[in-house]
Amino acid sequence: MAKSLKELALSRASAFRHTDVTVPEWDGVKVVLREPSAEAWLHWQDVIKPGDTDGDLSVSERAHRNLRADVTLFIDVLFDEQGEPVFSKNDFADVEAVYGPVHARLLRQALNLTTDPKEAEGK
Structure with a gap:
């Protein structure tokens, strides 16, 4: 029986949107990648543009900031x-380290799941 629209x-x-991916580097395990949530994007934005930044960041500081922003999203998209989520926010330091x-x-x-190629072509 088909699911109802409500279900x-x-x-x-x-x-x-999500996709199944095999990760050869992780012994061929299959994972589900999901597009980031709105909450993750807000956390990402907080990392990328914190309100208290004074002056220009060094290259090293920018690289570290970008790494932290990527980890924020990565934790949100890996299932x-x-x-089931593989990581929680409590795993941030462990993920960042590797x-x-x-x-x-x-x-x-x-x-890439956030923008459908056909949608992008139409713009």
Whole structure:
């Protein structure tokens, strides 16, 4: 029996675009990448543009700020095959300590879910 429109609209799995991805670097595990939530974007914005920045940041400070912003989003977009979050905000320091190219690639794939290529062509 087909799900009702109400069931579909209220389904956690249907609230965000998502894609299944195999991660070869992690022993071929399959993960679900979801587009970032509005809350994650707000946290990202707080990291990227904090209200108390005085003057220009050094290259090192900008790199660290950008890393922290990426980790904020990465924690929000990575799910296991059952659709459960892999990390919580409490895992921030652990993720930040090891965040690298594999994590960045996965985040980029999740961010690409926010803009459909066909939608982008029409603009």
